[in-house]
Amino acid sequence: MSKLISKVACIGGGVIGGGWIARFLLNGIDVAVHDPSPDARRIVDEVLENARRAYARMLMAPLGPEGQLTFHDTLAAAVAGADYIQESVPERLDLKHTVIAAIEAAAPRDALIGSSTSGFRPSQLQEGMAHPERLFVAHPFNPVYLVPLVEIVGSPANTEAALDRAAEIQRETGLKPVRIRKEIDAHIGDRLLEAVWREALWLVHDDVATTEEIDDVIRFGFGLRWAQMGLFETYRIAGGEAGMKHFIEQFGPALKWPWTKLMDVPEMTDALAGKIGDQSDAQSGQHSIRELERIRDENLIGILQALRANDWGAGETLREMEDRFFERAKAVARATETDYRASMVLHETRVPGEWLDYNGHMTEFRYLQVFGDATDAFLGHIGMDDAYRSAGRSVYTVETHIRHLAETKVNTRLSVKSIVLGHDAKRIRLHHEMVDEAGQVQATAEHMLMHVDTEAGRASPMAAPLTERLAALSPGQSGLEVPEHAGRPIRDIGWPEPEVS
Numbered sequence: 001m002s003k004l005i006s007k008v009a010c011i012g013g014g015v016i017g018g019g020w021i022a023r024f025l026l027n028g029i030d031v032a033v034h035d036p037s038p039d040a041r042r043i044v045d046e047v048l049e050n051a052r053r054a055y056a057r058m059l060m061a062p063l064g065p066e067g068q069l070t071f072h073d074t075l076a077a078a079v080a081g082a083d084y085i086q087e088s089v090p091e092r093l094d095l096k097h098t099v100i101a102a103i104e105a106a107a108p109r110d111a112l113i114g115s116s117t118s119g120f121r122p123s124q125l126q127e128g129m130a131h132p133e134r135l136f137v138a139h140p141f142n143p144v145y146l147v148p149l150v151e152i153v154g155s156p157a158n159t160e161a162a163l164d165r166a167a168e169i170q171r172e173t174g175l176k177p178v179r180i181r182k183e184i185d186a187h188i189g190d191r192l193l194e195a196v197w198r199e200a201l202w203l204v205h206d207d208v209a210t211t212e213e214i215d216d217v218i219r220f221g222f223g224l225r226w227a228q229m230g231l232f233e234t235y236r237i238a239g240g241e242a243g244m245k246h247f248i249e250q251f252g253p254a255l256k257w258p259w260t261k262l263m264d265v266p267e268m269t270d271a272l273a274g275k276i277g278d279q280s281d282a283q284s285g286q287h288s289i290r291e292l293e294r295i296r297d298e299n300l301i302g303i304l305q306a307l308r309a310n311d312w313g314a315g316e317t318l319r320e321m322e323d324r325f326f327e328r329a330k331a332v333a334r335a336t337e338t339d340y341r342a343s344m345v346l347h348e349t350r351v352p353g354e355w356l357d358y359n360g361h362m363t364e365f366r367y368l369q370v371f372g373d374a375t376d377a378f379l380g381h382i383g384m385d386d387a388y389r390s391a392g393r394s395v396y397t398v399e400t401h402i403r404h405l406a407e408t409k410v411n412t413r414l415s416v417k418s419i420v421l422g423h424d425a426k427r428i429r430l431h432h433e434m435v436d437e438a439g440q441v442q443a444t445a446e447h448m449l450m451h452v453d454t455e456a457g458r459a460s461p462m463a464a465p466l467t468e469r470l471a472a473l474s475p476g477q478s479g480l481e482v483p484e485h486a487g488r489p490i491r492d493i494g495w496p497e498p499e500v501s
Contacts, residue, residue: 004169005029005083009107011075011099012088013040016116018047019144020086021069026055026145027173028328030067034078041071046290051145054297056352058146058304058318061325062373064332075099076106083108084169086138088116096125104129112166114138118190121183123155132157136166139187140175143293146300148176148317151187174321176314198265204276205266211276212283227303228313323386329373330380338381340476343417343433346377351412362408371402371432371445374416378430379449382473383465392455393463395428399448403485406442413437420477421486423470425461426451431486446486 008024010017013035021044024031033044048069055063072078079085085107089099096115103113113135115125126132137153150170154163167177180187186194196218203209209217225234232244239247266272284292307315308322333346349370357363379395388394408414414434421429428449434442453460462470 003029004165004172007032007082007084009034009079009082009085009103010088011035011078011085011103012090012116013037013044014088015043015047015142016140016144017086017088018044019051019140019142020088020116022048022051022145023173023175024086025067025069026051026063027324028064028067029173030070032070032072032078032080032082034072034075044069047143047145050143050290050293050297053294053352053354054143054146054301057298057354058301059322059325060369061322062329062347062349062377064325064328075102079103079107079111081108082111085111085113086116087113091117091119093120093124096120097128100125100135101128104131104134110134112136112162112169114166116140119186121155121185122153123157123183126155126157133159133162136163137180137183137187138166138170138177139189141189143297143300146297146304148174148314148321149189150175150177151180151189152177153180153183153187155183171320172324174317174324176317201266201268201272201276204279205272210283211279215283228307326376327380327386329377330385333377333380334383334385336381338473340473341479342476343419343480344378344381345415345417346381347374347416347418349373349414351408351410351414353410356410359407360409362412364404367402367404367408367434367443367445368400370414370416370434371400371443371447372397374418374432375430375447375449377416378418382469388463388466389454391463392453393451393460394454395449395451395466397447398450401446401489403444404442405444406436406440408434408436408442412442414442419480420470420473421446421482423474426459428470431483433483444483444485 007030009032010021010024011034013021013033014037017033017035021031021033025048033040037043052063085103087096087099087103089095096117100113100115107113109131111134115122115135115137116139117125117137118139120137122135122137125137126135129135132155136155136158137151139151139153141147141149152163152167152170163179167179170177178188184191200211200214203214204211222234229237235247236244239245239250287295304314304318307313308318309315311319329347336346338344338346347370351362351366355362355366375397384395414436417433417435419431421431423429428451430447430449432445432447434444436442450459451462451466452458
């Protein structure tokens with residue numbers, strides 16, 4: 001599977017920079033980092049820990065190999081050879097000008113430069129550049145490794161080709177790029193957030209509500225609607241069968257009522273800052289920041305997975321990202337050199353804590369997930385990729401038999417040893433053996449796979465390259481010993497006869 005970029009330089013490794021680093025790395029892209037802060041490595045490591053945990057919970061696809069992470073003492077060393085540079089330094093225009101000038105002086109000529117700025121316009125950042133067309137705004141939202149939105153903002157100096165390539169780079173890492181039509185201060189997302197933030201500050205200032213009450217109004221109310229339908233789609237439904245026009249006619253006059261204080265903001269005095277801080281501590285001070293981040297991530301994952309089930313909104317972006325992970329895993333398996341006179345090892349994984357059940361062992365459906373991933377790796381190895389499926393052909397599992405043989409514990413490194421028990425024009429009989437680091441068998445699985453014409457919805461003969469690669473592996477695989485339990489239904493195993501007194 002080809003990649004638009006193979007190396008990224010991240011300049012700045014704070015909360016936002018760390019999120020970018022995690023997203024790039026977990027998508028298999030090498031990342032070179034420069035950040036003079038003595039805490040940069042620690043922050044990046046902590047963000048990466050959360051990101052790995054989140055991806056393992058969010059994606060059914062194998063995560064695959066990460067990119068290589070390197071830290072560099074100089075900016076020039078970090079950007080050398082980079083295809084893309086993401087700048088995430090603090091929001092000071094003078095600092096950004098200094099950093100961008102250093103990037104431009106050292107980076108390859110064709111490398112694009114994205115700025116994470118939440119407020120500055122690209123034309124402001126491009127001042128003094130020799131090649132301003134290569135720099136644009138790529139404004140993400142925290143946590144960058146989970147929230148898919150990135151605002152792509154260009155100026156008159158940017159070419160459409162550069163901005164299109166920038167958007168494609170973001171899509172390859174599972175992001176949803178939104179092109180902003182005109183450059184304005186704070187783009188779109190932060191302007192909307194600023195409106196709610198200003199109003200919330202006044203509500204706290206005037207003792208109308210506490211920070212917790214305001215958050216409850218959002219998270220138990222309109223925030224749930226916004227997560228899936230945004231603003232205008234939500235109001236379209238509120239208009240009933242007559243739609244948006246009826247809603248505007250019904251509620252439009254209210255826009256002239258003096259409800260809002262958006263044109264003003266309360267002075268951030270020590271007293272107001274203290275009130276907000278005290279209320280926030282009372283609201284969630286029992287959790288550390290890292291605990292809150294993990295809670296946030298798990299809730300976001302649940303929302304994203306629900307949206308993915310309906311192929312809606314951010315869930316569609318997640319599905320596309322997961323498809324890329326599956327294709328990447330198959331590409332790795334396809335390129336794996338294998339001695340077919342022995343079992344094929346095409347899939348390896350580790351048992352994370354969230355895979356455990358109430359007995360402290362790997363829960364039942366995770367065994368099927370591991371075996372399913374091994375089957376996908378095998379199918380990728382014999383050539384069933386996106387191009388093959390796009391021709392209206394695929395392979396479905398029609399029967400599975402799993403034997404659980406050991407109590408698989410947390411952090412166990414698992415390898416799946418696969419053999420082809422047989423195949424014909426339409427079917428493949430596959431056997432998997434899941435083993436730990438010591439070689440102890442944890443479980444086995446036997447699958448009957450059927451090749452189908454997905455458009456006709458019925459079994460069909462396989463085509464190249466599947467036929468060719470199955471033919472290539474058959475001589476070696478046919479010489480392997482068939483496991484004694486293979487092909488035995490559960491009823492053949494039997495139960496002890498009951499004792500009769």
